[in-house]
Amino acid sequence: MEVIGIVVEYNPFHNGHLYQINKIKELYPNSLIIVVTSSSFTQRGELSIINKWDKTKIALENGIDIVLELPYIYSTQSSDIFAKYSLKILNEFNINYLCFGTESDNIDNLIKSAKTQINNKKFDLLVKEYMDKGINYPTALNNALKDLNQKEFNTPNDLLALSYIKEILKNNYSFKPLNIKRTNNYHDIDSNDDISSSSNIRAKLSQNKDISHMVPSNTLNILKSKNIASKYFEYLKYKIVSEKDLSVYLDVDEGLSTRIKKSINISNNLEELIQNIKTKRYTYNKISRMLCHILCSFTKEENNIKDLEYIRILGFNKKGQEYLNIIKSNINVPILNKYDTKKYKTLDIEYRVSQVYSQIYENIMDDEIKNKPIKKDE
Numbered sequence: 001m002e003v004i005g006i007v008v009e010y011n012p013f014h015n016g017h018l019y020q021i022n023k024i025k026e027l028y029p030n031s032l033i034i035v036v037t038s039s040s041f042t043q044r045g046e047l048s049i050i051n052k053w054d055k056t057k058i059a060l061e062n063g064i065d066i067v068l069e070l071p072y073i074y075s076t077q078s079s080d081i082f083a084k085y086s087l088k089i090l091n092e093f094n095i096n097y098l099c100f101g102t103e104s105d106n107i108d109n110l111i112k113s114a115k116t117q118i119n120n121k122k123f124d125l126l127v128k129e130y131m132d133k134g135i136n137y138p139t140a141l142n143n144a145l146k147d148l149n150q151k152e153f154n155t156p157n158d159l160l161a162l163s164y165i166k167e168i169l170k171n172n173y174s175f176k177p178l179n180i181k182r183t184n185n186y187h188d189i190d191s192n193d194d195i196s197s198s199s200n201i202r203a204k205l206s207q208n209k210d211i212s213h214m215v216p217s218n219t220l221n222i223l224k225s226k227n228i229a230s231k232y233f234e235y236l237k238y239k240i241v242s243e244k245d246l247s248v249y250l251d252v253d254e255g256l257s258t259r260i261k262k263s264i265n266i267s268n269n270l271e272e273l274i275q276n277i278k279t280k281r282y283t284y285n286k287i288s289r290m291l292c293h294i295l296c297s298f299t300k301e302e303n304n305i306k307d308l309e310y311i312r313i314l315g316f317n318k319k320g321q322e323y324l325n326i327i328k329s330n331i332n333v334p335i336l337n338k339y340d341t342k343k344y345k346t347l348d349i350e351y352r353v354s355q356v357y358s359q360i361y362e363n364i365m366d367d368e369i370k371n372k373p374i375k376k377d378e
Contacts, residue, residue: 003032003095004095005034007070007087009038012219013058013062014214025063033063037314039069039075041075041292041357045289047232047360049228051357055314072296072298078137079163083163089333097175100160104179113151117162123144123145134280136283138154164177232270235359249290249298274291312336317376
């Protein structure tokens with residue numbers, strides 16, 4: 001049996017995600033699939049329109065065997081940190097392959113470029129030179145790789161794939177990368193195709209457009225029960241105007257605090273705020289993550305948890321439970337059984353973030369504190 005790991009966000013789970021699962025089952029018919037998912041907020045700092053528990057139900061109903069949580073402190077950071085801790089978790093479960101979507105089809109080019117980032121001393125120097133010119137990190141990284149390898153990687157999934165492959169190589173993990181080429185354009189928020197990006201689906205939902213052909217029926221049924229409008233901007237605005245110094249929060253670099261406070265007074269919504277803060281040096285996603293950290297009071301001082309304190313299982317099916325029983329004695333990180341915020345600093349922050357999510361969008365605190373994995377009987 002091949003054990004396949006996937007890092008996901010499912011914001012929301014759509015036909016492209018189902019395509020990936022079916023493709024894995026086509027390649028490895030007897031495989032067991034484990035996902036590690038961000039919880040209430042995503043790697044780009046966005047609110048998850050489907051909560052972690054509903055994500056778990058949907059995943060299990062669509063062929064996933066085990067669902068694990070990537071805590072907030074890792075899931076809302078740069079692609080390198082996001083990848084580092086996602087793979088640390090999956091490595092504990094003895095996966096054979098890490099599967100991810102890419103815009104590129106050639107895995108060898110991605111591996112070559114990941115090796116360049118690790119081994120070529122010129123790479124870091126080139127990145128620094130480009131950033132000194134006021135260029136943001138993703139663009140500087142792409143430019144450096146283009147200079148050294150004559151290859152460009154400037155799309156989100158390819159950049160994330162590079163982070164995954166770097167972690168595999170640096171840690172000498174035994175599992176192998178497995179890429180599945182995306183069938184849609186991540187930039188396209190106008191497409192009406194059956195397989196479309198999460199951002200396109202969220203945009204259509206906000207405009208009350210039909211997305212029934214873009215998502216499985218269980219995703220659609222859950223989305224029908226939700227009002228995807230949130231109080232995110234209202235709470236964020238209060239937080240920004242009521243605090244003297246925003247620079248204590250993660251990703252708020254020196255000088256940005258003043259810029260944020262000026263921008264909040266001329267912005268009518270979150271999108272306007274991000275665009276008003278945005279500069280050549282700071283990407284849209286970096287600013288979005290930064291604002292999420294402000295909203296959730298996640299400080300630079302708190303960002304010092306370098307080791308996994310626990311692994312949290314959100315759900316499993318019968319096949320997944322049988323696998324957990326086989327390997328649990330070999331897992332070196334504690335499995336979270338008791339919801340103990342005093343013992344685990346990571347969990348204390350997760351609790352606070354869950355409270356914020358519950359205030360601005362949907363109350364998940366009962367399920368959060370019960371901490372009972374969802375079990376799907378086959």
